[in-house]
Amino acid sequence: MKKTVLILIIISISSKIIGFVRDIVLSYYYGISFVADAYLISTTLPLTIFAFVGVGIATTYIPLYNSIENDFGVSEAEKFTNDVVNFILVLCSIIVIIVLLFTVPVIKLFASGFNNEVLDLTVSLTRISVFGIYFTGLVFVFKSYLQIKNNFVIPGLIGIPSNLIVIASISLSGAFGTRLLAIGSVLAVFAQVLFLTPSLNKNGYKYRMRFNPKSNHLKQMIKLALPASLGVSVDQINVLIDRTIASNLIIGGIAALNYSNRLIYFVQGLFVTSIATVFYPRISKMLAQNEKVGFKKSIQESIIGMVLLIIPSAIGLMILSKPIIEMLFGRGAFNSQAIKLTSSALFFYSLGIVGVGLREILSRVFYAMQDTKTPVINASLGMVMNITLNIILSRYIGINGLALATSISATFTTFLLFISLRKKIGPFGMKQIFISFLKILFASLVMGLLAKLSFNYLITILSHNFSLIIAIGFGAVSYFVIICFMKFKDVDVIVGAMKKKIDRMINQGTNKTL
Numbered sequence: 310m311k312k313t314v315l316i317l318i319i320i321s322i323s324s325k326i327i328g329f330v331r332d333i334v335l336s337y338y339y340g341i342s343f344v345a346d347a348y349l350i351s352t353t354l355p356l357t358i359f360a361f362v363g364v365g366i367a368t369t370y371i372p373l374y375n376s377i378e379n380d381f382g383v384s385e386a387e388k389f390t391n392d393v394v395n396f397i398l399v400l401c402s403i404i405v406i407i408v409l410l411f412t413v414p415v416i417k418l419f420a421s422g423f424n425n426e427v428l429d430l431t432v433s434l435t436r437i438s439v440f441g442i443y444f445t446g447l448v449f450v451f452k453s454y455l456q457i458k459n460n461f462v463i464p465g466l467i468g469i470p471s472n473l474i475v476i477a478s479i480s481l482s483g484a485f486g487t488r489l490l491a492i493g494s495v496l497a498v499f500a501q502v503l504f505l506t507p508s509l510n511k512n513g514y515k516y517r518m519r520f521n522p523k524s525n526h527l528k529q530m531i532k533l534a535l536p537a538s539l540g541v542s543v544d545q546i547n548v549l550i551d552r553t554i555a556s557n558l559i560i561g562g563i564a565a566l567n568y569s570n571r572l573i574y575f576v577q578g579l580f581v582t583s584i585a586t587v588f589y590p591r592i593s594k595m596l597a598q599n600e601k602v603g604f605k606k607s608i609q610e611s612i613i614g615m616v617l618l619i620i621p622s623a624i625g626l627m628i629l630s631k632p633i634i635e636m637l638f639g640r641g642a643f644n645s646q647a648i649k650l651t652s653s654a655l656f657f658y659s660l661g662i663v664g665v666g667l668r669e670i671l672s673r674v675f676y677a678m679q680d681t682k683t684p685v686i687n688a689s690l691g692m693v694m695n696i697t698l699n700i701i702l703s704r705y706i707g708i709n710g711l712a713l714a715t716s717i718s719a720t721f722t723t724f725l726l727f728i729s730l731r732k733k734i735g736p737f738g739m740k741q742i743f744i745s746f747l748k749i750l751f752a753s754l755v756m757g758l759l760a761k762l763s764f765n766y767l768i769t770i771l772s773h774n775f776s777l778i779i780a781i782g783f784g785a786v787s788y789f790v791i792i793c794f795m796k797f798k799d800v801d802v803i804v805g806a807m808k809k810k811i812d813r814m815i816n817q818g819t820n821k822t823l
Contacts, residue, residue: 327472328578329637332571334479336564337641343427344487345564350420350552351434352441352494354408366397369533370453372593372677377526379598385526387514390454392527395520397446408439420556420563430487437491444498451505454514463508470504471497533681547695547718551711554699562708565647568638569655569712572626573662580618581666584611593677608730609738611670613745619666620749621788624757625781626659629764632777654712661716664723671726675733683729691722752791760784 339345370393378386408415412432416423423431452464478493521527548570555562595604626633631652639648672684695718702710731739764780771779 327469327476329571329575331472331476331479332568333638333640334476336568336638336643336647338479338483340561340564340641340643340647342564343560344430345567346420346423346556346561347427347431347434348487348490349563349567350416350423350431350556351438351491353549353552354416354435366393366449366530366534369530369676369679369681370450371457372596372679373526373530373533374454374457375593388519388521389524389526389530390450390514391517391519392521392524393450393530394447394516395518396522396527396531397450398443399520401443401446404442405439409436412436418553420553423556433488434491437488438494441495441498444495444502448498448501448505451502451509455505455508455512458512460508460512463505467501467504470500474500533679547692547715550692550696550699551715554703554711555708558703558707559650561647561650565650566654566708566711568634568651569658572633572637572655573658573665576619576622576626576662577666577669580622581615581669584615584670592674596677605734605737608670608674609742612667612742615666615670616663616746616749617792619663620746621753621756621785623659623662624753625760625784626662627656628757628761629777629780630655630659632764632773636774636777650708653709657709657712657716659716660713661719664716664720668719668723668726671723671730674730675726678733680733683733684726687722687726687729690725691718694718694721748795749792752788752795755791756784756788759787 335345335348339348370390374386374389377389412435413428416428416431416435420428420431448467452467455464474497475493478489478496482489482493548566551566552563555566592604592607595601595607631648634652634655635648638651668687672687675681675684695714698714698717699711702714704710706713727739730737760780760783763783764776767776767779
């Protein structure tokens, strides 16, 4: 598992770097303008509406597929997959019709602060971008199917072609019109489906025009997916709520939240998603085969492995939020006011990044056990808290209050999930997890202090960007050294693998010389 996670992290780095280029291009051409706000709402809205159901379906699909394959064989599981694909296509058609008929009231609901000019542009873009949910829905299922087949590399790479298409559409939109922004978003998800198709065929999947809406397996999945949809989509729902209130606070507030959120998602995509992607199919199969000991051990390893990577990232983002935003986005239409708004939002979002990451892991444990009730109750509490805190905090600290509210609600709901899981499955190494958490937090704080001090010194003699890169590198090395002295098992495995690789390279070089 550790080796696969490491490969996914490496793949994610390449994909996320290109994703950052996409955001940098958007910030260069449109900054935190009303065009950026309209574009972000038009692409986020259809995806979020579909995610209420689509993500829930994809989440419940994996454990059900494993269960069907284990009880009835591969053939029955493949029939189930076709039923799911056709069900999603029908569902997407219904959603597209609803959005096309009620575009204006839907946008007013989620962006009530938009004036006529921004509203008209958002409506125009949304009526194009909504067709992308057909391909988004297919990607949800196809990625899950390949992960079941232990193919994690190809699903991890799909962000590369899609981001390249979005970058091209943003760059050309100035010459060919803003509608190209929405067209690019649709073509981007279509490219993901094309990218996955060869691997699907190689793993034996064949699409058939057969749909059995009365299938017991499909009914079971829908029953589980309805509550799971809310639980899995809580982050997207909260993002929409944040953007709705931000549209009433300041022009460009939605864009500022988006750019800061992109950095948070970058860290989550590298570490949390990479771990969860491998972890979820694995524990689902363990439960299907009744391997309780391995199930609990996997939970503990995944949590410790995740916080080992995400806590230092959170500390780094908080301490160096302004110089990071300035280096990434500080050019073109992205002025000093944009840097100030975005960096402060990044600081407050970073406070909750650990909570969001842990919630992602813990929620998947419940879904693997086909318990969708606990996460949905948890998600409902989180949304209520987030909305309440949004209203209160935004009055005092503006869009920073929206980011802080998200962090507080994420941390609180994660704490509740830990309690619920302990009650449901019994001990799963909480003492070891807590000890590891304290050690990692200490090492991360030391790392953050050293990175900040080195940046403050280097900027007096070097350029801003070069100073920041060196400071981040120095902080990362110091963190790794501290963790090594603390004797973490996961780090020992990585170090051992690196030593073996170096020894092998040296031996090969010696043999060639001889």
